Structure formats: structure tokens, C-alpha cells
Amino acid sequence: MSAAPVAAAGEPTVPAVRERLGRWLAEHSAELAPFTELPTDVDGVFASLSRLQRLLYEAGWIRLGWPAELGGLGGPMILRGVVSEELAAAGYPPPFSFGTQEVLGPAIARFASPELAASALPRLLSGDETWCQGFSEPGAGSDLGSLRMRAVDEGDHWRVDGEKIWTSWAQYSDRCVLLTRTAPQEAAHRGITALFVDMDSPGITVSPLVTMTGEADFCSLFFDGVRVPKDRLIGKVDGGWAVAMFILGCERGVAAWQRQAWMRWRLAGLVNEADALDGARAGEAFELVHALRLLSRRTLRSLSDGEDLGVRPSFDKLLMSTAEKYIFDAALEAMPETLLFGGPGPARDWRNDYLYSRASSIYGGAAEIQRNIIAERVLGLPRE
Amino acid sequence: MNSSMDAEDLRLLRESLAHAVTDAGSGGLRAAVAGFGWHELLAEHPDAAVSTLATLQGEHLTATSLLDDVVLAAAGIKETARVVYPDLPAAEPTSRLEGGTLLVRGVAAATGDERAVVPAVRDGEPVIVTTDLTGAATADPAAGLDPGAGWALVRTESRVRPDQVLDGPEALARWRAMRAAGQRALAYELIAIGRRMLAGAVEHVGTREQFGRRLGAFQAVKHALADVRLWQECAELAAEASWEDDPVEPARLAKILAGRFVRTAAANCQQVLGGMGFTWEHEFHRYLRRGLLLEPLLGSAARLRADLGSRLRTDGVPKLSAL
Numbered sequence: 001m002s003a004a005p006v007a008a009a010g011e012p013t014v015p016a017v018r019e020r021l022g023r024w025l026a027e028h029s030a031e032l033a034p035f036t037e038l039p040t041d042v043d044g045v046f047a048s049l050s051r052l053q054r055l056l057y058e059a060g061w062i063r064l065g066w067p068a069e070l071g072g073l074g075g076p077m078i079l080r081g082v083v084s085e086e087l088a089a090a091g092y093p094p095p096f097s098f099g100t101q102e103v104l105g106p107a108i109a110r111f112a113s114p115e116l117a118a119s120a121l122p123r124l125l126s127g128d129e130t131w132c133q134g135f136s137e138p139g140a141g142s143d144l145g146s147l148r149m150r151a152v153d154e155g156d157h158w159r160v161d162g163e164k165i166w167t168s169w170a171q172y173s174d175r176c177v178l179l180t181r182t183a184p185q186e187a188a189h190r191g192i193t194a195l196f197v198d199m200d201s202p203g204i205t206v207s208p209l210v211t212m213t214g215e216a217d218f219c220s221l222f223f224d225g226v227r228v229p230k231d232r233l234i235g236k237v238d239g240g241w242a243v244a245m246f247i248l249g250c251e252r253g254v255a256a257w258q259r260q261a262w263m264r265w266r267l268a269g270l271v272n273e274a275d276a277l278d279g280a281r282a283g284e285a286f287e288l289v290h291a292l293r294l295l296s297r298r299t300l301r302s303l304s305d306g307e308d309l310g311v312r313p314s315f316d317k318l319l320m321s322t323a324e325k326y327i328f329d330a331a332l333e334a335m336p337e338t339l340l341f342g343g344p345g346p347a348r349d350w351r352n353d354y355l356y357s358r359a360s361s362i363y364g365g366a367a368e369i370q371r372n373i374i375a376e377r378v379l380g381l382p383r384e
Numbered sequence: 385m386n387s388s389m390d391a392e393d394l395r396l397l398r399e400s401l402a403h404a405v406t407d408a409g410s411g412g413l414r415a416a417v418a419g420f421g422w423h424e425l426l427a428e429h430p431d432a433a434v435s436t437l438a439t440l441q442g443e444h445l446t447a448t449s450l451l452d453d454v455v456l457a458a459a460g461i462k463e464t465a466r467v468v469y470p471d472l473p474a475a476e477p478t479s480r481l482e483g484g485t486l487l488v489r490g491v492a493a494a495t496g497d498e499r500a501v502v503p504a505v506r507d508g509e510p511v512i513v514t515t516d517l518t519g520a521a522t523a524d525p526a527a528g529l530d531p532g533a534g535w536a537l538v539r540t541e542s543r544v545r546p547d548q549v550l551d552g553p554e555a556l557a558r559w560r561a562m563r564a565a566g567q568r569a570l571a572y573e574l575i576a577i578g579r580r581m582l583a584g585a586v587e588h589v590g591t592r593e594q595f596g597r598r599l600g601a602f603q604a605v606k607h608a609l610a611d612v613r614l615w616q617e618c619a620e621l622a623a624e625a626s627w628e629d630d631p632v633e634p635a636r637l638a639k640i641l642a643g644r645f646v647r648t649a650a651a652n653c654q655q656v657l658g659g660m661g662f663t664w665e666h667e668f669h670r671y672l673r674r675g676l677l678l679e680p681l682l683g684s685a686a687r688l689r690a691d692l693g694s695r696l697r698t699d700g701v702p703k704l705s706a707l
């Protein structure tokens with residue numbers, strides 16, 4: 001770790017960081033040139049992103065807003081929302097790996113033992129490691145509380161057996177935040193424990209699954225007698241539900257903010273590239289991205305101020321999928337030839353992003369689940 | 385909201401304005417708020433004044449609108465006057481200045497000052513004309529979908545002298561300020577209307593039972609109202625955010641999202657209210673009427689999206705609402 005990263009040389013406020021980062025990006029444009037275009041195949045993306053991440057980490061930009069004891073440079077959490085936007089403004093695609101980090105990183109910071117957090121987080125932030133999220137199982141999707149992967153207490157370790165599915169990018173991952181069952185099935189969500197698992201532990205089989213984009217964007221995982229040391233507990237035994245809910249909340253926090261920055265960047269590209277884009281469609285796409293930005297900004301500010309979010313992030317999640325699908329529907333409508341017949345390069349990006357956007361109302365809590373939450377817990381309608 | 389007033393003052397303001405509006409009864413709104421120091425408030429704390437009063441107008445479906453005051457204040461025009469807004473659903477002036485003749489085509493308060501401020505177009509450029517509406521033909525305000533709203537179509541012609549016409553960059557700047565202020569105020573009013581529709585629907589499906597369950601326990605009903613609630617959340621945030629940045633784009637977006645909210649509320653709330661909501665007696669149709677009338681004023685959501693789209697094409701995607 002260099003002694004005085006450039007990111008720390010100044011005020012830790014949003015406008016000051018934005019200004020410094022903008023300057024730094026301009027000064028380093030030669031070094032950053034390879035990142036103006038990201039490959040769309042997953043292998044290429046991961047390789048390219050970890051190099052970019054390394055650069056940003058060394059300069060300190062992606063350490064801002066994280067506490068010093070976890071490898072950060074301190075300052076309010078809201079600083080973590082600045083980097084993606086400034087990258088996009090300077091013409092670099094905002095890396096979605098920041099999203100993954102923002103989903104899992106905060107949970108380790110909050111629920112893991114201080115020693116575990118201090119050793120694990122710097123490796124995530126620096127891009128040395130990739131983590132994955134092992135929640136869903138073949139029998140437990142929307143009804144996550146019914147999951148069955150067992151963790152049995154064997155004295156100095158847990159013994160884990162069972163199956164996970166749809167685990168995004170597990171084939172590139174060094175660790176997994178895993179939800180396991182530690183109490184009888186009837187205990188449902190009250191009998192779940194979260195563990196931090198090394199993906200190279202003996203007994204784990206990772207099988208990449210090709211998604212409908214044609215890329216192996218997720219995997220299935222088999223655990224056969226996997227030993228997980230006791231100090232890898234995240235949160236409390238049988239208290240994993242709180243960790244899971246916190247993580248789903250983070251998906252709607254800084255991660256959602258990164259996503260809206262990415263959507264805005266995609267929309268700007270669409271407006272530029274597609275002459276046939278209908279004006280009202282473009283306007284409506286911007287309307288949705290603007291609304292998402294406002295929801296997400298509120299969530300981010302609340303998180304940064306340590307306020308309780310309640311169920312509000314369900315709005316963010318529901319709008320996130322609405323906006324993302326809308327943008328790529330508009331892209332398909334405006335550039336059918338590119339999307340449907342175009343070769344590699346930008347055409348392939350549009351095609352992949354179009355296809356991936358179809359999942360946005362499924363993963364991380366389906367749109368129907370968000371509507372149920374809004375109806376029951378915001379409007380006070382009778383429970384199911 | 386990050387108001388220019390503190391929370392306690394804002395609460396007191398809401399309370400006393402609410403009393404003024406309720407006590408004013410039909411037609412008395414202008415006098416009631418004038419006694420309250422409305423114009424000073426509008427000058428000093430436009431955010432608090434507009435958000436509070438426009439919301440009350442929506443909740444109470446007032447017979448008079450103070451939109452003109454808001455719009456004139458934003459343009460720095462001190463005298464009272466009626467404003468002639470563009471014909472529905474446009475957001476650009478539809479009145480025209482041709483030679484020395486002003487062709488007034490728009491929507492204005494049915495009654496009020498004879499003096500009028502008319503944003504118009506001359507050779508494709510906006511101008512602002514001050515004129516007199518005495519004897520002007522306004523369509524019968526007692527006809528139409530929402531006669532109680534006090535709005536009427538204006539169709540008239542008059543000769544104007546050059547000193548009645550403001551043109552050039554100043555006119556453009558004023559027109560933009562007027563439009564943004566109007567869109568913002570209408571956004572608050574529409575939001576209040578949508579909220580009333582939603583509250584009525586939630587109350588209904590939370591009590592009425594069919595098939596042995598409360599209607600609100602059916603997922604189709606829940607989801608229809610959850611969608612309305614989502615757009616409410618977005619519209620409210622957009623209205624608040626319209627006080628940041630240069631107001632032209634944020635105000636347009638606030639109006640678009642308020643329009644989306646009120647339209648979704650109109651459709652989905654009406655559906656779950658069933659036959660009850662279709663009666664004259666039920667309050668729903670009164671909110672529906674006002675919503676339908678105000679949504680296209682200063683630009684329907686559909687029209688504004690198209691305008692926004694062409695702006696994106698020429699100027700790129702604007703940077704709004706910084707972190």
C-alpha cells in the first residue's frame with residue numbers, strides 16, 4: 001500500500017473528490033485508454049476489470065468511504081458513489097464489479113469479526129479477489145427462507161453439504177458469502193447461518209451455466225462435506241437472515257447507484273448512436289433513469305447517514321428493472337438491425353445488455369416480491 | 385424537502401394555509417391567502433409556498449387556482465394579471481404575434497384580472513405580451529369536463545403596441561422561468577390528486593370483502609396499487625428535486641413523473657373501486673376530472689417526453705441531481 005494515495009490528498013467531500021478524480025482521470029488518460037471499451041465476453045471483462053480496479057485502488061479512489069481498519073481511506077460512505085459516475089463522465093464504462101463489491105463488502109464489514117473483515121475486505125477492494133453470493137438453491141428462489149444447504153457444527157469447523165444455483169460469476173470467485181441451514185427446516189428463515197467460504201476448499205464443485213446471453217454468467221455449486229472454519233461465521237448462528245436482508249438492501253444501495261450511472265451512460269450512447277430512436281422513447285427512458293437516480297440518491301444518503309432504510313429500497317429495486325428493460329427495449333426498437341444481425345463489438349454489447357436486462361426483474365428479489373412488499377408494508381394491505 | 389424554511393415553520397405554514405383554504409370556500413381562495421401574506425411568502429420562500437399551496441389546491445379541488453401568481457412571481461412580474469397558457473397539451477406558446485396583431489390561443493383562468501400576460505411566438509421566437517382581455521371570448525367555463533376548476537379556453541385577437549411586447553433573450557429567459565415554475569406547481573397539485581385517489585382505493589380494498597377475503601388480499605389488486613405507489617414515490621422525489629439545478633429540465637421531469645403518477649392512479653384506482661367508484665356520489669370522479677384537466681396543462685407527459693427527447697438529441701443527456 002503506498003503511503004499517501006492521491007485520492008486522500010484533499011477534502012473528503014463529494015464535490016472535492018469529484019473534482020480531484022476528474023483531474024486524475026484526465027492526467028492518466030494514456031494509462032487508462034485500454035478501458036474506454038470493455039470486452040463483453042465474461043472472461044475478458046473480468047481480466048480487464050481487475051486491472052482497472054488495481055489502478056483505482058492504488059490511487060486510492062475506491063478506498064474512499066471505507067474505514068481505515070478495513071483497508072479504506074475513511075470519509076463518509078457517500079464518497080463510494082462518486083467513482084462510477086466520474087468514470088462514465090470521462091468516457092470509461094462504469095465497471096459492474098463495483099456493484100458486486102458494494103453488495104457483499106458492506107455485509108462483511110458489518111457482520112464479520114473485526115479480524116476477518118480486516119483481512120478480507122482489502123483484498124476485495126483491491127481487485128485481488130472476487131466474491132460471489134451463494135443464496136439461491138434449486139428449491140429456494142423467491143422463497144429463500146426455505147433453503148436446505150446444511151451446515152453441521154463439528155466442533156472446530158462447520159461441515160457443509162448441499163447445492164446452490166444461479167451463483168453469478170462463481171467460476172472467477174475466491175470466496176463465497178454462503179447461506180446455510182443450521183436449525184430444523186421448520187425454523188425457516190430463523191434457522192439460517194451465513195458463512196464466508198474459500199472457494200478452493202476441498203469438496204466444492206463449481207459448474208458454470210451458460211445463460212441465455214450465451215455467456216457463463218452464473219454457476220451451480222455442489223458442496224460435499226466442505227469444512228468451513230468456525231471463525232468464518234458472518235453474524236450470529238441462526239442469524240443469517242439479517243445478513244441476507246442486509247445484503248439485499250445493499251443491492252438496492254450503492255450498487256443500485258452504480259447501476260443507474262451505468263444506465264445513464266448506456267442511454268447517452270443510445271441517443272448518440274441510434275438516429276431512429278423515437279424522441280418520446282428517449283425522453284421516457286431519461287425520465288425513468290432520472291427517477292431511479294433520485295430514489296437511489298435518497299437511499300445512498302440515508303445509508304451514509306446511518307439511517308434505517310425500512311422497506312423503501314423495494315421502490316429502488318422495482319424501478320431499477322423497469323428502467324433497465326425500458327432502455328434496452330428502446331435500443332432494440334431503434335436499432336433492430338444492429339441488435340439482431342450485428343457482428344462483434346458494439347452490436348454484441350447491445351445484444352448482450354438487452355438480453356441481460358431481461359433478468360433484472362427476476363434476480364435479487366423478483367418484481368412481484370417488491371410489489372408485494374410495497375402493497376403490504378407501505379400501503380398496509382392485508383398480508384398474503 | 386430541503387426547504388428554505390425550517391421544519392417547524394413549514395408545519396405551521398401548512399396548517400394555517402390549510403385552514404385558509406378550507407375556510408375560503410368556493411371562490412374565496414385569493415382573498416384568504418392574500419390576508420395570509422401569500423405574495424411575500426412566494427417571494428421569500430417559493431419552495432415552501434408552492435409545495436404547500438399547490439398541494440392544498442389538489443387536495444381540496446379549489447375553484448380558483450393561484451398558478452398565475454406563482455408563474456408571474458417566477459418571471460419577476462409584480463402586477464397581478466391572468467396568464468394565458470399554451471393550448472393543451474403543448475408546452476410552448478400557442479398564441480401568435482403577427483405584425484401588430486396578437487392572436488390569443490390558449491387556456492386561462494375563466495375570471496380575474498382583465499390584464500393578461502400572454503407568452504406568444506413571433507417568427508418562431510418567444511415573446512411576452514401584456515394585453516387586456518376585456519371582452520375576450522372565453523369558452524363557457526360552465527361547460528366541459530371540470531367546470532369547477534375555473535379554467536377556460538381563450539380565443540381572441542387584439543392590436544398591440546410595441547411597448548406591450550417583450551422580446552429577445554429576456555423574453556426567452558422569462559418564458560422558461562414561467563413554464564418551469566408552472567410545471568413545478570402543477571406537479572405538486574397533480575401529486576396531491578393522485579394521492580387522494582390512492583388513499584380512497586386503499587381504504588376501499590382494505591375493507592370490502594369478496595370471495596370471503598378483503599379485496600386487498602388479492603395479489604392482482606395489490607400489484608395494481610403498488611405500481612401506483614411506486615410512481616407516487618418517484619413523482620414526489622422529482623418535485624422536490626426540481627428546486628435544485630437550473631429548473632428547466634428538473635421541472636419538466638417533475639411534471640412528467642407527476643403526470644405518470646396521476647394517470648396510473650386514475651386507471652388502477654378506478655378499476656379496484658369497482659361500481660362504487662363509478663358513481664356520481666363517490667369522490668373519485670372529481671379527482672379524475674381535475675387530474676385530466678391539469679395533466680396536459682403546460683405539457684402533457686407524452687408531449688413533454690417528446691420535447692425532452694429532442695433536447696437530448698441536440699444537447700446530450702443532462703447532468704442533474706448531483707450526489
Ligand SMILES: Cc1cc2nc3c(=O)[nH]c(=O)nc-3n(C[C@H](O)[C@H](O)[C@H](O)COP(=O)(O)OP(=O)(O)OC[C@H]3O[C@@H](n4cnc5c(N)ncnc54)[C@H](O)[C@@H]3O)c2cc1C
Nearest residue numbers: 133134135136141142166167168359362363364365366368
Ligand atoms: C442473471 C441472474 C443472476 C443471479 N445471480 C444470483 C447470485 O449471484 N446469487 C444467488 O444466490 N442467486 C442469484 N440469482 C437467483 C435469483 O436471485 C433468483 O432467480 C430469484 O430469487 C428468483 O428465484 P427463482 O429463479 O427460483 O424463481 P421462482 O422463485 O421460482 O419464481 C419464478 C417467478 O415466479 C414469480 N413469483 C415467485 N414468487 C412469487 C410470489 N410470491 N408472488 C408472485 N409471483 C411470484 C416471479 O415472477 C418469479 O420471477 C440470479 C438470477 C439471475 C437470473
